[in-house]
Structures are given as structure tokens and as C-alpha cells.
Amino acid sequence: MIRLDAVGKVFAGRDGSRVTALEEVSLDVAPGEFVAIVGASGCGKSTLLRLVAGLVPVTTGRVSVAGKMVDEPSAETAMVFQAPTLLPWADVLRNVTFPLRLMGRAGGDTEARARALLATAGLAGFETKLPRELSGGMQQRVAICRALLQQPRVLLMDEPFGALDALTREEMSLELLRIWQETGAAVLFVTHSISEAVLLADRVVVMSPRPGRIADIVEIALPRPRGFEQEGEPAFHAAAQRIRATIYNRAVPHAA
Amino acid sequence: MLRSALPGLVTVVLFFVGWEGAVRGFGIREFILPAPSAILNAAIAIWPTLLNHTLSTLTTVMLGFGASVLVSLPLAMIIAASPVISAAIYPVLVITQSIPKVALAPILIIALGANEVPRVIVTFLVAFFPLVVAAVAGLLATPPELIELGRACRAGRFQQMIRIRLPFAVPFVFGGLKVAAALSVVGAVVAEFVGADAGLGYLIQTSMAFFRTPLAFAAVVTLAIMGMVLFVVVGLVERILFPWSSSATPVTPA
Numbered sequence: 157m158i159r160l161d162a163v164g165k166v167f168a169g170r171d172g173s174r175v176t177a178l179e180e181v182s183l184d185v186a187p188g189e190f191v192a193i194v195g196a197s198g199c200g201k202s203t204l205l206r207l208v209a210g211l212v213p214v215t216t217g218r219v220s221v222a223g224k225m226v227d228e229p230s231a232e233t234a235m236v237f238q239a240p241t242l243l244p245w246a247d248v249l250r251n252v253t254f255p256l257r258l259m260g261r262a263g264g265d266t267e268a269r270a271r272a273l274l275a276t277a278g279l280a281g282f283e284t285k286l287p288r289e290l291s292g293g294m295q296q297r298v299a300i301c302r303a304l305l306q307q308p309r310v311l312l313m314d315e316p317f318g319a320l321d322a323l324t325r326e327e328m329s330l331e332l333l334r335i336w337q338e339t340g341a342a343v344l345f346v347t348h349s350i351s352e353a354v355l356l357a358d359r360v361v362v363m364s365p366r367p368g369r370i371a372d373i374v375e376i377a378l379p380r381p382r383g384f385e386q387e388g389e390p391a392f393h394a395a396a397q398r399i400r401a402t403i404y405n406r407a408v409p410h411a412a
Numbered sequence: 413m414l415r416s417a418l419p420g421l422v423t424v425v426l427f428f429v430g431w432e433g434a435v436r437g438f439g440i441r442e443f444i445l446p447a448p449s450a451i452l453n454a455a456i457a458i459w460p461t462l463l464n465h466t467l468s469t470l471t472t473v474m475l476g477f478g479a480s481v482l483v484s485l486p487l488a489m490i491i492a493a494s495p496v497i498s499a500a501i502y503p504v505l506v507i508t509q510s511i512p513k514v515a516l517a518p519i520l521i522i523a524l525g526a527n528e529v530p531r532v533i534v535t536f537l538v539a540f541f542p543l544v545v546a547a548v549a550g551l552l553a554t555p556p557e558l559i560e561l562g563r564a565c566r567a568g569r570f571q572q573m574i575r576i577r578l579p580f581a582v583p584f585v586f587g588g589l590k591v592a593a594a595l596s597v598v599g600a601v602v603a604e605f606v607g608a609d610a611g612l613g614y615l616i617q618t619s620m621a622f623f624r625t626p627l628a629f630a631a632v633v634t635l636a637i638m639g640m641v642l643f644v645v646v647g648l649v650e651r652i653l654f655p656w657s658s659s660a661t662p663v664t665p666a
């Protein structure tokens with residue numbers, strides 16, 4: 157579904173300096189697969205997502221989604237940004253339906269589906285509230301609903317739970333898994349939390365910084381549906397240990 | 413609203429009371445500085461005339477203000493859309509602003525005749541610049557994340573301008589509208605000083621020519637009230653049409 161082929165990205169700084177954000181990144185994500193990306197801050201995770209979203213062009217290599225080379229944002233792809241990025245002038249419902257309305261894809265059932273999604277995200281009754289009347293975590297849930305409403309075949313999520321408290325975070329992860337299994341979208345999910353990555357993903361991509369590269373890809377063999385009780389299982393620990401070892405001590409990447 | 417207006421009201425009342433007391437206490441002659449009571453009496457004595465002049469000025473103000481809104485918003489969008497166009501237009505705008513409108517008024521009146529048109533043009537010229545500047549500032553202040561959201565939703569440049577930048581600029585635009593409303597009163601009076609046979613500016617000039625100072629003061633007070641009312645009306649329109657905007661820019665007449 158998503159294919160990255162020896163992708164490199166170099167940013168030109170204001171002062172003419174050049175930052176290599178990504179180098180030789182190759183990755184294949186199957187339809188309906190859930191792939192988590194972990195790595196230190198600044199190792200190019202957001203950049204990777206923005207390349208797949210078609211928001212920035214690659215410097216070298218190629219990115220394709222559903223067999224088509226990505227050179228501009230596609231209607232197949234939806235993105236949840238690192239910050240909620242809501243329209244301050246629109247209420248919750250209009251924020252959630254904004255992409256579909258902007259793309260001229262809003263239909264008769266759009267509003268009903270939006271209301272249903274908001275209800276699953278625990279936001280029933282907040283449809284007519286403005287973003288500034290919501291907490292940070294609620295705003296991020298609105299942003300997640302906004303992406304899901306587009307029924308994308310590729311869902312890109314950049315630390316979507318970063319602003320949530322630990323409790324809401326766990327609740328939202330399970331909710332996301334449930335919705336993902338219904339939609340069958342391919343997901344690229346950036347997170348700073350190793351246990352979150354292991355709990356959610358089929359595979360965890362571990363990235364190393366300067367320049368951003370893929371250091372390891374860990375298969376998570378836990379059965380679905382997933383739940384927090386699995387955090388006690390040996391397979392969970394083994395995967396988490398291997399990821400941790402790769403991040404903190406790149407000399408022993410295959411400690412598991 | 414009432415509660416927040418109270419301190420201002422007290423200040424204004426104290427000001428007029430002090431004025432009345434000073435004029436009476438020092439025996440100041442009426443054609444130099446009339447007391448508020450004398451101004452009020454003069455206004456009441458000729459109120460139908462005063463009303464006519466007020467309506468005449470208000471017409472010029474509204475036409476000039478309306479024209480400035482109609483021209484400024486599209487102009488601001490064009491300027492914000494393209495750095496090249498912006499570089500081409502902005503110097504011209506700044507030049508129009510550097511020309512004193514009082515100097516321009518007689519020239520316009522000779523060219524266009526002593527009618528409503530040159531007065532509306534002068535009013536427009538005074539009012540539109542702050543509006544353009546405020547609107548451009550708002551359009552360009554749109555956070556890059558929102559622009560990126562628009563791009564991710566495949567919005568073109570036009571959609572980005574109309575659906576994202578323009579709504580974001582609304583509070584800025586209303587800031588500009590408040591300034592423009594007050595300035596269009598100034599513009600209309602300047603034009604009336606130079607060439608008019610009606611209007612509060614004309615009334616001030618003719619009254620002073622005959623040393624009817626209380627009448628001139630009545631016209632000045634009417635102008636002040638007109639400016640304040642316009643300012644408040646713009647604020648009310650913002651509150652009613654764009655409730656999400658007004659909390660960022662509280663409505664308190666200066």
C-alpha cells in the first residue's frame with residue numbers, strides 16, 4: 157500500500173546549511189497493516205510522514221501509495237498532525253467535516269457519520285463547541301475524528317496521543333485499534349512510547365538519528381484483538397527490550 | 413456591557429461638568445468657548461437643520477466607508493496571495509497615504525465638480541489604507557499548520573485564501589474596520605471643509621464665519637457621537653456575525 161524506495165530527504169537551511177533528515181529509507185506497508193515508528197526526537201519521523209502525505213517532495217528515491225507515485229496530497233491519505241491543528245472559527249462538527257467539504261466529497265450521511273465518530277471518541281454533546289472551549293486532549297481527539305471521517309486507505313498519525321493524559325491515551329489506543337480493524341486502513345503511527353508501539357502495531361520501525369535511517373524493524377507476533385493484559389506476556393517484553401536496545405545502544409541491535 | 417461602559421460615562425460627565433463650571437466661573441465669552449448648556453441650546457434651537465447636515469455627512473461617511481471595504485478586502489487578498497504583486501502595489505498605496513488628503517480635496521473638486529463624488533473619494537482614501545494593512549496582516553498571519561492542513565486536503569491557492577486565510581483574518585479585519593470607521597468621519601469632514609453646501613463640516617465653517625461658536629461646537633459633538641456609534645456598530649456586527657472573533661478583540665470604544 158505504501159512503498160518507500162531508498163528515500164532521502166535533505167532540507168536546505170536558511171543560512172545555506174543542509175540537514176539530511178532521512179537517508180536510504182526503504183519500507184513496504186501492506187494494505188490494512190499497522191506500522192509504528194519510534195525513534196529519538198529529530199530523527200525524521202514527522203518528515204517521513206509528510207513525504208508519504210505528499211506535503212513535501214523527496215530529495216532522492218521514490219514514495220508511492222497504492223501503486224501511484226506520490227507527488228501531491230492524495231484523497232486516499234489522511235493525516236493527524238503532531239498538534240491538533242483545528243480551525244479556531246469552526247465548531248467541532250464543522251472541523252471534523254472540513255476536509256470532506258473542502259474536497260467536495262461531503263455527502264448526505266457525512267454529518268451523521270461525523271456525529272457517530274465523535275460519540276465513539278467521547279465527544280458527544282460537544283459538536284457545537286469551539287476548539288478553544290475544549291481541553292488539549294479533546295482537541296486532539298477531534299483531529300483524529302477528522303482524519304477517520306475521510307475513510308482513508310492510508311492513515312498517517314504523528315504522535316496523535318502525545319497531548320493526552322496517560323489514562324485517555326490507553327483508552328484511545330484501544331478505540332483506535334477497534335476503528336482501524338473496521339476500516340482496514342494502512343496505518344503509519346509515530347510515537348515516543350515503546351509500549352504503545354508494541355501494543356498497537358504489526359511491525360515497529362525503529363529509527364536512528366543524524367541522518368534519519370531505519371535501524372531495525374521488529375515484528376510483533378502478539379495475537380489480535382490486543383489488550384493491556386498482553387503487556388505481561390514474554391513476547392511483549394522481548395519486543396520492547398529489542399526496541400529499547402536499538403534506541404539506546406545501537407551496538408547490540410539484535411539483543412532479543 | 414453596561415457595567416464596562418460605566419467608568420467611561422463617569423469620565424465624560426465629569427468632563428462636561430468641569431467645562432460648564434469653568435466657563436461660568438471664569439466668565440469666558442460665548443464666541444470663544446461656549447458652555448455645554450449653550451451648545452445644547454443651540455443644537456435644540458436648530459435641530460432640523462442639524463439633522464439634515466448630519467444625514468448629509470453620514471451619507472458621505474457610509475459611501476466612503478463602504479467603498480473602502482469593497483476595495484480593501486479583494487486588494488488585501490491579491491497582495492497576500494503574491495509577493496510580486498505585493499511588491500508592485502504596496503509602494504503605490506504608501507504614496508497615496510503620504511499625500512495629505514486636505515491638499516487633494518480641492519484638486520478633486522475642480523476635476524470632478526462640487527458634488528458627492530470627490531467627497532466620497534476623499535473619505536475612501538482616508539479610510540481604506542488601515543483596512544488593507546490590517547487585512548493583509550491577518551491573511552499572512554495564518555499559522556503554517558493550518559495552511560498545511562489545507563494542502564493535505566488538496567486545497568488550491570484560491571480555496572486556501574477563501575476557506576482558511578480569510579476566516580483566520582476576520583479578527584484582524586474588524587480591527588481595521590474600527591479604525592476605518594473612525595477615520596471615514598475625519599475624511600468626510602475634511603472634504604466638506606473644502607467643497608460642500610451641506611454637512612457638519614460645512615456647518616462648522618459657516619457657523620465660525622458668523623462667530624456662532626455654540627453651533628460649531630454642536631456640530632463637533634455630533635461628529636464625535638457619529639464616530640463612536642460607528643465604532644460600536646462595527647463591534648456589534650463582529651459579535652453577532654463572528655462570535656468566535658470578538659472575545660479576542662474586546663469591544664471598548666476608545
Ligand SMILES: Nc1ncnc2c1ncn2[C@@H]1O[C@H](COP(=O)(O)OP(=O)(O)OP(=O)(O)O)[C@@H](O)[C@H]1O
Binds near residue numbers: 168176177202
Ligand atoms: N521544513 C524544514 N526545514 C529544515 N529542516 C527541517 C524541516 N523539517 C524538519 N527539518 C529537520 O529535519 C530533521 C527531522 O525533523 P522531524 O520533524 O522529521 O523529526 P521528528 O523525528 O519528527 O522529531 P520529533 O520527535 O521531535 O517530532 C530535524 O533535524 C529538523 O531540524
Ligand SMILES: [Mg+2]
Binds near residue numbers: 202
Ligand atoms: Mg515530529
